[in-house]
Amino acid sequence: MNRRHPDRPPRAARWLAAVTVVFFCLPFVGLLWKTPWSRLLDVVTDESGRRALWLSMRTSVLAALLSVVFGVPLAWVLATSRFRGRNLIRALCLISMVLPPVVGGISLLFSLGRTGLIGRWLDDWFGFRFTFSSWGVVVAQVFVAMPFLVLTVEGALRQADTRLAEAARTLGATPWYAFRRVTIPSISGALIAGTVLAWARAFGEFGATITFAGNYPGTTRTLSIETYVALESDPGRSMALSVLMVGISFVVLVTLRDRWLGAERSS
Amino acid sequence: MTLRVDALVRRADFVLRVELTVESGQRLAIVGPNGAGKTTLLKCIAGLLPVNEGSISLDGGVLDDADTDQFVPPERRDVSVVFQDYLLFEHLSVLENVAFGPRARGARRSEARERARELVATVGLSDLSERRARALSGGQRQRVALIRALATRPRLLLLDEPLAAIDSSARGELRSTLERQVEGFDGTTLLVSHDPADVEALADRVIVLSAGNVVWDGPVSESGWRIR
Numbered sequence: 001m002n003r004r005h006p007d008r009p010p011r012a013a014r015w016l017a018a019v020t021v022v023f024f025c026l027p028f029v030g031l032l033w034k035t036p037w038s039r040l041l042d043v044v045t046d047e048s049g050r051r052a053l054w055l056s057m058r059t060s061v062l063a064a065l066l067s068v069v070f071g072v073p074l075a076w077v078l079a080t081s082r083f084r085g086r087n088l089i090r091a092l093c094l095i096s097m098v099l100p101p102v103v104g105g106i107s108l109l110f111s112l113g114r115t116g117l118i119g120r121w122l123d124d125w126f127g128f129r130f131t132f133s134s135w136g137v138v139v140a141q142v143f144v145a146m147p148f149l150v151l152t153v154e155g156a157l158r159q160a161d162t163r164l165a166e167a168a169r170t171l172g173a174t175p176w177y178a179f180r181r182v183t184i185p186s187i188s189g190a191l192i193a194g195t196v197l198a199w200a201r202a203f204g205e206f207g208a209t210i211t212f213a214g215n216y217p218g219t220t221r222t223l224s225i226e227t228y229v230a231l232e233s234d235p236g237r238s239m240a241l242s243v244l245m246v247g248i249s250f251v252v253l254v255t256l257r258d259r260w261l262g263a264e265r266s267s
Numbered sequence: 268m269t270l271r272v273d274a275l276v277r278r279a280d281f282v283l284r285v286e287l288t289v290e291s292g293q294r295l296a297i298v299g300p301n302g303a304g305k306t307t308l309l310k311c312i313a314g315l316l317p318v319n320e321g322s323i324s325l326d327g328g329v330l331d332d333a334d335t336d337q338f339v340p341p342e343r344r345d346v347s348v349v350f351q352d353y354l355l356f357e358h359l360s361v362l363e364n365v366a367f368g369p370r371a372r373g374a375r376r377s378e379a380r381e382r383a384r385e386l387v388a389t390v391g392l393s394d395l396s397e398r399r400a401r402a403l404s405g406g407q408r409q410r411v412a413l414i415r416a417l418a419t420r421p422r423l424l425l426l427d428e429p430l431a432a433i434d435s436s437a438r439g440e441l442r443s444t445l446e447r448q449v450e451g452f453d454g455t456t457l458l459v460s461h462d463p464a465d466v467e468a469l470a471d472r473v474i475v476l477s478a479g480n481v482v483w484d485g486p487v488s489e490s491g492w493r494i495r
Contacts, residue, residue: 166315167354169341171368172419181367185358 028246035243036236043240051218052226053244056203059134059222063141064149064199070142071149071198072191076179078150079157097147104143105211112139113212136213137220141202148201152194156187196256200249268292268422268455274321274331276307283307283479289472291326294449294456296470296487303476305459306351309425312457313348314341325422342371344423347416351428353408355400361387361411362396368419386414390444406437413448424449426458430465442468466490 009017043049078090096104112119114129122128130136160183168178184191206224213220215229223245230238268291276283283304289295297305310316312323314330322332325346330339347368356364365383370376387396390410395403400411409429416424429445430438446468449456458469466473466487473490475483483493 161354163350164354164356166341167348167350168356168367168371170313170315170344170346170348171371171415172342173367173371174342177371181371182356185356188358 031239031242031246035239037240039236039240040243043237043244048217049226049241052221052223052241055134055137055218055221056223059137059141060199060203060205063138063145063202064195066138066142067146067149067198067202068191068195071146071194072153072184075150075153075157079154080162094147094151096144097151101144101205101207102211105140105208108140108143108208108212112136130213132214132216132220134213134219137209137222140208140212141205144205144208145198145201148197149194152190152197153187156190157183160186192256196252200253203249204245268326270312270423270455270457271322271324272308272312274311274318274323274333276304276311276316277319278304278307281479283311285476285481287474287481287484289455289457292453292455293472294458294470296458296460296466296473297476298460298466298473298493299476299482304479305476306427308476309348309427309457309459312423313346313425314339314344345419345421346423346425347419347421348425349409349412349416349427349429351431353412353432355403355408355411355415357399357401360397360399361392361403361407364400364411365415365418368415372419382418383414386418389448390414405433406441409433409441410444413445417448417452422454424452424454424456426456426460426469428459428461430460430462438462438464445469 044053074093078086108116108130110116112122112130114120114123114131119130122130130139164182164186165173165175165178168182169175173181204224205222206228209220209222210225210228215221215225221229223241227238227241227245230241270287270289272285272287274283274285281302281304285304285308297308299305307316311318311331317338318331318333320333322334323330324332325344328339329335329337330344330346331337356367359367362380362383365386366376366379369379369382374382384393384396387393390413392407392410395407400408403411409432413429426445426449430441433441442465449469456469458465460466460469470487473483473485473487473493474481475490475493483490
């Protein structure tokens with residue numbers, strides 16, 4: 001009989017944990033088992049697959065960057081200011097996280113779409129339309145992905161020692177300078193985790209994108225839309241594309257986790 | 268560099284009421300029991316806490332005035348602080364910590380590092396200048412905090428229990444280092460301490476704060492039992 005570690009969870013909890021692990025792994029086993037591996041190379045080299053992959057990469061990285069640029073200041077304000085309606089504003093900014101993506105897409109369509117509240121003016125004045133444009137893809141992705149970053153960074157900023165920023169201020173740092181050089185480095189683990197989460201959500205985004213930006217090869221048909229479209233006509237191709245997406249997401253999550261989150265834990 | 272404080276500050280558990288003038292170059296110690304308002308007073312002077320009534324001025328320039336609603340933010344006060352727990356920037360090296368102030372005030376990188384290098388040498392830490400702050404011992408941290416505060420050439424230096432976190436065995440030597448640095452500093456110094464030895468080494472004048480009020484004010488030589 002092994003000596004038991006005092007904080008080892010009880011047997012029932014370990015069994016339930018094991019069931020959960022199986023639940024998460026089984027779909028991938030099924031996918032990998034059925035995938036026509038010989039076609040994996042085809043989907044990244046043929047015209048349609050290559051365009052979708054390139055579009056997804058471009059838009060999701062841009063969406064993650066925009067989420068950082070706009071999401072970090074929002075998280076900063078939400079974490080440190082007290083004003084009436086703060087909780088309401090936080091809820092409004094984070095709601096897209098729990099909303100069905102198609103609802104998000106419809107909301108975007110009737111606000112920024114060609115006939116929407118603001119989209120109509122964009123069209124009239126500048127001749128600019130988000131529909132069938134890669135910018136529409138980016139907007140849809142930012143809309144659903146940014147909350148993940150805001151939530152992660154806001155949590156870290158609440159935990160961060162505000163006295164460090166105060167020390168920086170007494171040394172001559174403006175609030176921006178102190179935030180950039182002292183506060184941000186002290187929450188770098190959370191910032192990176194939030195950025196990766198936002199990127200992953202943007203990379204996999206489907207519902208809001210197809211509803212708002214459409215499904216046009218080369219400009220709005222992302223890898224996930226391409227995968228869905230292929231499911232009807234050519235299931236083998238759709239499986240190969242799925243494996244590709246699983247692979248990309250997995251590699252990104254694992255490498256960034258080891259590189260950044262692991263390092264943070266050990267220090 | 269005359270510091271004038273005539274202010275009232277309301278905190279959750281006490282009210283601080285201080286009227287105080289510190290002449291240029293003077294070294295003032297603030298002593299008193301815990302919760303008397305010593306750290307609160309330093310925070311107000313540094314600009315980390317606004318006063319509720321009255322004003323604070325330095326060399327005739329207003330730093331904080333509740334009546335006219337003037338408030339100079341900490342980065343424009345030329346008031347440096349050595350915090351009780353030092354608050355070093357753990358992710359930066361010793362040199363970068365010391366160069367932080369000059370950099371924040373717009374000095375060029377090379378200039379700021381040069382200034383930092385000189386200061387690091389004066390406290391015998393040149394060998395450690397590239398080491399991360401998180402890898403330093405207590406005594407080393409204390410010295411870095413001190414020269415980081417001096418690097419900006421402040422008009423006023425605030426020391427909040429600068430040796431309280433140090434082992435008693437190392438305190439004597441660090442106190443001499445501190446004394447030497449304060450001696451060479453041409454501005455005004457305010458020290459908060461519980462340790463009579465600190466007060467005797469680093470101050471000429473003492474005020475005793477109790478429950479938010481100044482209850483005694485005089486030269487160190489006459490303070491006697493009051494600082495014990």
